[in-house]
Amino acid sequence: MQRRVTIRDVAREAGVSIATVSNVLNRPGIVAAATRIRVQDAIDALEFVRTEGARQLHGLSAPVIAVMMPETAAPSGVELTRGVEQEATGLGLGVMIHSGREEQAAPARYVNFLAAQGVHGVVLMAGDRTDQAAKALHERGLPVVIVDDHRPRVSACSLRMDDAAGAADAVRHLLERGHRTIAYVDGPASSRSQHRLQAVTQAQCATGATAAGSLTVRADALTCEAGRQAADGLLAGPSRPTAVLCADVALASGVFQALHHAGLRAPDDMAVVGFDDGMHGASAVVPLTTVQRPVAEMGRQAVRMLLRETATPSTHEHEHLVMRPELVVRESSQHASTAAGR
């Protein structure tokens, strides 16, 4: 509450000039050991904390990373945030979050805000306006890592998930268990869903299973309700599948509801597999076999990438990392006795 202690106070306390204090703060190596210790003691004694704003005036950035994503409360957003926060905290960096959700206005507005704050860099999760945001970021000179965008359009570091591989794993798993009529419950159209669908189709074709195309339904949102409707349609259809792959856990919940409503059970009457960005699948009544996407890990990696970029802004070459989801087999596709548990 009281007057804040400045670098000047520290200097007086330690009997040195403010420049020296500044040096021990920013380039400790350059200061004589004895002096350094004396200054450090003064800092501790006075509980000095440097005012970040003053540094910004010299073109330095604040020790803060921003995360922009379509929706903070979506499983992917939650997990990404968790990963970023974890890594950032470990490095002494703060984390700002922002969801593009209800924003009519262009993301440029928020980007300006970030620039005004002098933020260190931005982790941008793909969504509606990814390109627009990336462009604004670039204009303001803010380093960015793009997460989970399947279109390599913008020039920036990126990090994405190999959803196609995940889908292929899932389909293979189901084929191995004898399923030949595998439906796919997709979410709203997006480049990501497109990649998955393609992989599903390919995997099926490769094994000569029923043509997948006819058994794909698109839910109009990644919600339980939408998943239920989609599944209801599937169950009422002509050729009932013996297995369903869902683009999201929420959709899988809906499928479970539809099955239950129809008096059917997983996995006996129908096997269910879903993409999962978090760990929700594990707590379903019949634990869900999932294509587990390590989104939190993506967040951690994104932070490291960002720092690597800002460490050497000039010589930097954009990195592009692809992560592989892992198939976690649970009871929804296989009986408890043989399933991997959890």
Added chain:
Amino acid sequence: MQRRVTIRDVAREAGVSIATVSNVLNRPGIVAAATRIRVQDAIDALEFVRTEGARQLHGLSAPVIAVMMPETAAPSGVELTRGVEQEATGLGLGVMIHSGREEQAAPARYVNFLAAQGVHGVVLMAGDRTDQAAKALHERGLPVVIVDDHRPRVSACSLRMDDAAGAADAVRHLLERGHRTIAYVDGPASSRSQHRLQAVTQAQCATGATAAGSLTVRADALTCEAGRQAADGLLAGPSRPTAVLCADVALASGVFQALHHAGLRAPDDMAVVGFDDGMHGASAVVPLTTVQRPVAEMGRQAVRMLLRETATPSTHEHEHLVMRPELVVRESSQHASTAAGR
């Protein structure tokens, strides 16, 4: 990327002094309309964005609110964050998040960080070190709103949920449906759980139902797994309850699993009700009747409270708001035909 445009550039462009520009930025009312418009135009033309750091040197705070919580990925954390972010974004404020999770170090460390950033205020969700954090915040002169703390220990604005009322509602609901042996699956000990338990006991006693004490089990974490173990114990016990109230949705998931495993079904064999900080209960196979806690709304209110406090720091009297959860009846406690749906 290029040299940033300053207030000085704007002044030149508009043909006024920098003081005038500063005025239209901070006290537009004081500037002549004509001048104001001219300056505004210059600002737009140059895409000027003020450097927040420079304001901090004058003791002004950054337009940023911080949220500190025990765990970002917990449903309550997610919802709180969502609410705060929503309200803050609407007001042009940024949001920083932090979870105390794996921090051995005192929260004081992060509080110092926030002070260095010149953050506007902090929303502090109750957890392990609430008091410690609140104290540190106070020392650094950062305004704080404490969310969901049931011990009114620190002197600050606060916002809590009337969990006792929620528990009472739930018990009453079950009693009305004829249940007389109602178990309570509690989470790890905390002041919050204590309040709930007390309310459960009272509500039961008031109606002369079976003594609740003996039917309370404590799960050692708010997880599905822990809930399952607790429920397994309950099912194996001497007097099997006809209804269970769970302190959390995750625990309820576990209960569902245990029931399923034992060949039992909700609501017929056992009614299940759970506290829910989000909307997860709705997507269970048998949609869960929940004591719905409006945590996102708490987040929104918390932001408003914070701003009210900082608007009049001197005359301010701490506010204390209590929110009421709402019982949402779904199929887990009542058959579909009569349930409220969703």
Added chain:
DNA sequence: CTGAAAGCGCTAACAC
């Protein structure tokens, strides 16, 4: 290795 001094972009008196 250390200190003196010149700002960084902005706000807030205070004069005009």
Added chain:
DNA sequence: GTGTTAGCGCTTTCAG
């Protein structure tokens, strides 16, 4: 109403 001016706390040459 508007302009002049003195810093805010810090980093960073540049001398010593």
